[in-house]
Structure formats: C-alpha cells, structure tokens
Amino acid sequence: MTLFPGVALVTGAASGIGRATALSFAQEGCLKICICDRDAAGLQETAQQISSISKDVEVSIKEVDMLQEDQIVALMDGVVAQWGRVDYAVNAAGVVGNGQRSTSTSAAQFDLTNGVNYRGAWLMSRSELAQMLKQDPLPSHDGRPGNRGAIVNIASQLGVVGRPDAPAYCASKAAVIGMTKCDAIDYSKDNIRVNCVCPGVTATPMTQGDPVFLKKLQPAIDIAPMGRMGTAQEIADACLWLCSSKATFVQGHALVVDGGYVIN
Numbered sequence: 001m002t003l004f005p006g007v008a009l010v011t012g013a014a015s016g017i018g019r020a021t022a023l024s025f026a027q028e029g030c031l032k033i034c035i036c037d038r039d040a041a042g043l044q045e046t047a048q049q050i051s052s053i054s055k056d057v058e059v060s061i062k063e064v065d066m067l068q069e070d071q072i073v074a075l076m077d078g079v080v081a082q083w084g085r086v087d088y089a090v091n092a093a094g095v096v097g098n099g100q101r102s103t104s105t106s107a108a109q110f111d112l113t114n115g116v117n118y119r120g121a122w123l124m125s126r127s128e129l130a131q132m133l134k135q136d137p138l139p140s141h142d143g144r145p146g147n148r149g150a151i152v153n154i155a156s157q158l159g160v161v162g163r164p165d166a167p168a169y170c171a172s173k174a175a176v177i178g179m180t181k182c183d184a185i186d187y188s189k190d191n192i193r194v195n196c197v198c199p200g201v202t203a204t205p206m207t208q209g210d211p212v213f214l215k216k217l218q219p220a221i222d223i224a225p226m227g228r229m230g231t232a233q234e235i236a237d238a239c240l241w242l243c244s245s246k247a248t249f250v251q252g253h254a255l256v257v258d259g260g261y262v263i264n
C-alpha cells in the first residue's frame with residue numbers, strides 16, 4: 001500500500017530538490033502528480049523521468065511564474081478541475097540571493113529574492129490551504145485519522161542562521177519558517193498540517209551551476225560536522241515523510257536537513 005493515495009503538487013519541479021521530490025512521489029506510488037515551474041523544458045524532462053519510473057502516474061505539467069498571483073490562482077483552479085483535490089504540496093521554487101551585503105543590494109534584487117522565495121511560497125500555500133479546507137481526509141496507511149492535507153515549504157538552514165553576503169536570501173527563508181509556524185497554528189483546527197524543511201548546502205544546479213559561487217560555498221560545507229553537501233534525494237526524503245500519514249502529529253516544524261551545520 002502506498003503512503004500517498006492522493007494528489008501531489010510540487011513547485012520548482014523542473015530542477016534540483018523539486019524534481020527529486022516529484023520523482024520520489026512517483027517512486028513511492030503516488031499516481032497523480034502536478035509539477036510546476038517557470039522552466040518549461042525542465043518540466044518536460046521531469047515528466048519524462050516520472051514516466052520512466054511508472055507509466056501509471058498521471059502527470060500534470062504547469063508552467064507558472066511564482067511572482068504572478070494570477071498564474072498561481074489559475075494553476076490551483078486547473079489542478080482542482082482535473083483531480084478535485086491536492087493532498088501533498090511541496091513548495092520548492094526558489095532563487096539564490098544576489099550574494100552581496102545590504103549596502104550593495106538594490107531594492108530590485110531584494111524584491112526578486114523575497115518575491116519568489118517568500119511571497120511566492122505564501123501565494124502557493126494560500127491557494128493550497130484554500131483547497132485543502134474544502135476536502136475530506138483520505139484514509140491513512142494504518143487506520144489512524146488522516147489529515148485534510150499536508151504542506152511542506154522549503155526554507156533553508158539560512159532561515160535559521162545568518163551567513164556573510166546573504167541578507168535578502170536569509171530573510172526570505174526566515175520568513176518562510178515564520179509563515180509556516182503561523183499557518184500551522186491557524187489551520188490545525190482544520191486538520192491541515194504545515195511544516196517546512198530547511199536544507200543545508202545541497203548538490204543541485206542552484207549550488208553547482210556557477211563555479212565561483214560553489215567556491216564561496218565551500219566554507220559552509222566544511223563547517224557542517226558531516227563535511228559534505230546533501231543530495232536532492234536526501235531533502236526529498238524529508239519532504240515525503242512530512243507529507244505522509246506517518247507524520248500526522250508533526251505540525252509547524254522546521255526540519256533542518258543539513259549534516260549538522262546549524263548545531264556547530
């Protein structure tokens with residue numbers, strides 16, 4: 001029996017952590033997966049990889065810009081028209097910051113980072129919550145009462161601690177953690193769970209695309225007790241657990257998955 005009998009929705013699914021999460025839902029037996037991103041080619045590649053895992057999975061591909069409220073509203077309307085519900089939502093779309101301290105950061109750079117990472121996650125989770133409020137829980141794997149839905153926002157270890165040259169990014173991720181806790185409080189009475197995962201440095205195109213940036217990240221990798229990058233799969237595994245009925249009592253948590261970076 002799968003832990004995921006319902007509908008999964010993943011943003012940022014064209015790459016990295018979002019793609020690994022979408023593929024993991026397929027590997028774990030979820031049969032309806034909506035993948036969202038602004039990168040159309042990346043979405044096609046993710047869809048292809050899902051179909052090579054299982055031909056039984058229905059994939060809904062949604063090209064959406066997380067900066068655009070109307071597109072997010074239309075996305076949710078489309079998923080609900082197609083499948084009638086959203087049970088597991090992982091909001092992974094995000095951008096890296098501009099890599100400068102505040103006096104070298106323009107308001108436009110600040111707005112872009114926070115617009116995608118924080119406002120975009122808020123717009124998505126607001127739509128997901130609105131749908132989850134309308135649906136009944138699905139049966140759980142062992143008969144315990146299920147939830148109406150579970151949301152996982154991707155924050156960062158940098159939402160928990162600071163680092164040089166990242167004020168806009170760190171603030172955007174701290175905001176995601178704060179939003180997660182507040183939504184968890186507000187929607188507990190509605191039987192919806194909202195948690196976040198805070199990845200440490202993870203090997204994805206975000207960290208590996210630019211060798212100069214990767215070099216700048218090396219001290220953060222070295223500081224973590226485990227002394228290595230995480231994999232996108234290791235982050236996806238945490239997301240799936242939080243979405244599953246094995247986590248029915250986990251609420252408002254910021255699950256740090258970082259090889260120990262923040263405990264050092």
Ligand SMILES: NC(=O)c1ccc[n+]([C@@H]2O[C@H](COP(=O)([O-])OP(=O)(O)OC[C@H]3O[C@@H](n4cnc5c(N)ncnc54)[C@H](O)[C@@H]3O)[C@@H](O)[C@H]2O)c1
Nearest residue numbers: 012014015016017038065066093094156199201202204206
């Ligand atoms: N990789 C890391 O080390 C790391 C660490 C902590 C947190 N994170 C967070 O994890 C999440 C996923 O990052 P990743 O490492 O997989 O990066 P990635 O660059 O591989 O994937 C990010 C995805 O988000 C999409 N995206 C960006 N802006 C968008 C927009 N406006 N609308 C729609 N989609 C948009 C991109 O197209 C891309 O597919 C991000 O929120 C990131 O901040 C990553």
